[in-house]
């Protein structure tokens with residue numbers, strides 16, 4: 001339903017490849033029905049923004065994609081989420097292995113209390129990489145991609161906690177990039193950062209699009225406008241509307257989207 | 267201390283209006299009184315500890331003069347000839363406490379990880395309760411249990427087993443009595459394990475969940491998350507818990523006295539009877555007939571005091587350096 005609408009509105013002539021296909025997703029926290037029958041196609045090598053008022057289920061939706069709800073005993077997930085056509089909730093999929101391909105950046109920077117280097121090496125180590133040379137290579141590459149290398153190259157073995165908030169968040173991005181994931185999920189990655197650090201993160205996201213598929217939750221519509229190609233608008237656990245970002249912002253189809261965009265909401 | 271008292275004012279004077287207002291209010295006076303009482307309380311503690319030290323040195327002066335530093339490495343303990351040496355007691359205290367903290371550290375930290383990270387709440391709650399209950403059992407009850415339950419089990423089952431398979435090691439050789447160093451060490455371990463487990467569990471629970479989520483989202487298992495992220499995050503505090511527990515083991519008297527055998531001998535075998543600093547003080551204090559004998563006992567107390575302070579000091583330095591630099595070279 002939603003996807004056919006998208007296609008007719010798609011800006012590019014070639015049909016975009018779908019990386020993550022969400023169908024009839026429902027998430028419950030006990031009695032609380034937090035996501036209601038949500039369906040969404042996330043296109044490959046695009047940045048998809050999830051917007052909507054606080055508490056509408058954006059974080060819940062995002063965490064369903066890499067099965068983080070497995071950690072919450074009260075949470076129940078039904079429906080289907082496919083990455084490259086494989087249902088991540090199917091019995092054949094090991095969530096530990098799957099998460100390696102789906103990186104996550106959290107709302108508050110959460111570097112491990114280890115050195116900067118060890119933070120980036122962590123994902124490789126737990127995934128069985130032994131070669132020191134390779135780990136060092138990948139760590140440097142990841143820090144470069146996260147535009148952090150020049151700031152930390154002389155203090156790789158100092159604690160990651162000593163960095164500024166913005167640097168910590170880029171360290172968290174580098175930590176994710178070290179695993180070369182296909183999809184990167186970001187939950188309001190700049191909400192705890194100052195404006196300058198926010199700009200850096202947004203520039204970084206713009207670069208990531210070339211090689212990765214990014215899904216980003218943001219509470220700032222301006223940010224969604226700046227970084228994303230497509231936007232999905234959430235309300236009360238449902239996806240009200242999804243489409244190219246400029247269309248959502250200039251010609252929304254749904255009255256509720258329009259109200260939210262124009263600030264006439266709640 | 268007096269610098270402490272003045273510093274808040276000097277900060278306040280940086281902005282004139284703020285300092286004027288702060289100085290004229292009643293709160294400022296209350297604040298000052300509060301600080302003074304805190305400093306006074308601190309000074310009382312310092313005075314008590316300092317006084318204790320001075321008292322111990324004074325009391326043991328005769329012995330210090332008579333035996334000199336050789337007191338530390340002499341093994342003779344003979345009230346009849348008035349020859350005294352501390353080595354067997356230092357040995358007994360250090361070895362029994364070392365056994366205790368090694369066992370209690372491993373068991374307590376494992377239990378804490380299990381309770382905080384893996385056990386479902388329905389299991390974790392009753393076990394936590396039992397552990398806290400264990401901490402409330404009086405030493406003498408532990409001693410009775412050690413004497414009537416632990417010592418026979420070790421003497422008839424565990425020690426012969428160890429000797430049969432590991433008897434080639436000197437520590438498991440020799441006659442088995444049931445009571446001795448190993449029994450004392452294990453009983454001490456049981457007594458201090460609640461301290462380690464309860465504090466470590468609370469520290470692990472206090473590790474922010476965001477760190478666990480970050481680890482899991484990078485493809486780590488729960489086990490890897492617990493051992494590589496959660497435990498290292500809490501390690502400085504856990505070290506503190508172990509030192510607290512070790513302090514209790516070093517000073518524990520009555521329970522140890524009941525199961526260690528009370529013989530001032532140094533043997534390679536953990537099955538052999540031994541004696542600790544605190545036990546010999548408690549046992550012989552009332553029967554110390556000569557003033558030199560009494561003085562020697564007090565010097566043992568001084569040694570115990572210094573060992574405890576040194577352990578705490580070293581641990582503090584280790585915790586400090588851990589917290590300062592949590593990064594290491596690959």
Ligand SMILES: Nc1ncnc2c1ncn2[C@@H]1O[C@H](COP(=O)(O)OP(=O)(O)O)[C@@H](O)[C@H]1O
Pocket residue numbers: 029032034052053054055056057058059060061072074
């Ligand atoms: N761990 C949880 N347990 C129970 N309810 C939760 C939990 N996390 C979120 N919720 C509920 O789910 C709904 C959606 O929350 P969330 O996904 O965090 O919204 P958003 O990220 O859009 O602000 C809210 O009603 C919230 O109270």
Ligand SMILES: [Mg+2]
Pocket residue numbers: 058059060
């Ligand atoms: Mg959220």
